Amino acid sequence: MTGSSALMRTYFQNIVDLLTRIEAEEAAAIDAAAELVAEHAARDRLVYVYGPGGHSNLAAQEVFFRAGGLVNVSAILDEGTLLSGGALRSMAMERTPGYGRLVIEDNRVGAGDLLILVNAYGINAALIDAALTAKERGATVVGVSSRVHADSTAPDHPARHPSRRNLHDLVDLHIDTKVPVGDAVLEIEGAGERVGAISTFANAYALNCLMAAAIDRLTGAGADPDIWRSGNAPGGDAANALFLHRFRDRVRWL
Template identity: 40%
Template sequence: MAKVEKKASAVDKYYSRVTEYISKIYTEERQNIEKAADLMTEQIAQNKVIHAIGPGAHSRIGVEDLFFRAGGLVPINAILEFSMDQGALRSMLLERVPGIATALLDYYKVKKDDLLILINAYGINAATIETALECKKRGTKIIAVTSPVNARAIPENHPARHPSGKNLCDLEPDVMIDCKMPVGDAVVELEGLDVKVGPITTVVISYIVNTMVCRTVEKLIEKGIEPPVIVSVNTPDAGRRNQRYFEEYYNVLKRL
């Protein structure tokens, strides 16, 4: 009797797609992640903070995964204004407002020779493009995490776009890491539904930023510099290890 193959469930399909995308990033973006870690290492070696912004409700999650995170770097100056806490539609509208990015960069004191990690998979909205353009004007180095294939597929007249119609991937950031997000984000097709489910960006961006952190810490160790790493506040050793960092950065990191 012929063996009947079990039909792949949604669980199987999403697992397959997640591992496929992470594998592609691991293989194809390794050199760019290495360059990003070089820039991050340089900033920390100079006792400077690393700014991070995700202009959009879910892009913001990538910044949160960098900030005040167990096993993460302490000196991350997180810009977290695009929250859904006060409304999802409000967040969407804010990311489309020209001028908001410049005001935020002023408020967080982003300046010449600083480093900013700019996370936005879509790479087209007003706040994202304005952040990149303003950083270039200020002489701030940029690590961009975005998806060129998505940005270049969005019509020039789409209402989400910056008035210039530019794409983040085409603005020549100092380092660009392709998060590989496909158009529309979702990656799982299910019979009986005409749209896909299972967004990929949160998973792959978390993988990217935490890989950057791991490699940065490794590079700092290689240079003989003690990496400023937070340990989980829920572990017995947390107070002793973390307290000195909290005191050092309390008046430096606005969100701390």
């Protein structure tokens, strides 16, 4: 039996180590992606974020309608892979070839658009179809996923797209979250499996760094970026109301 305090310290250190690697090794990729986001926001264009996968959807939600986040972010919250529709259903849908294509087409992502695809492991069929379809339709695609996890997954894994391709091989720009194989990082004697998943921390850190860097570029260029304020903070509703007339009809899930 391991004490809670020791487990907390070990889990904390695993998270810190992973985020430190992202900070040290992915700054250039995050800066490049931030430039793309800033360019689109400066032209008052939407930035689409899609996380096809049960818990990867959390990443898209993390930077959507978020305090301190860009108003221009439009998350694709398609019900197919959301856990709210059922966990097993979500997994089945993310493994269904062709589903990601339907989602991209339904959301009319196309020429001149910017799409950020985020997925912990970077291999599932819906994800790969989303990337392929967005590219075919002329969008610029940024991928956020773990290279080591994708490269370590067998070509015949049932989650894979029929092409057996990885997200990081398809996108215009890739941010590597370095999530270890299996996601969970804590070993507890007698548990049989590792516990304590880490991918949500990695995705949230990478995406929030990306959005903060984009806002920094906008302000550095003399722009006044549209930024959400928490509705629970003083003046939040009034501040956010200034954006609604411009975005309510453009952002599908607003």
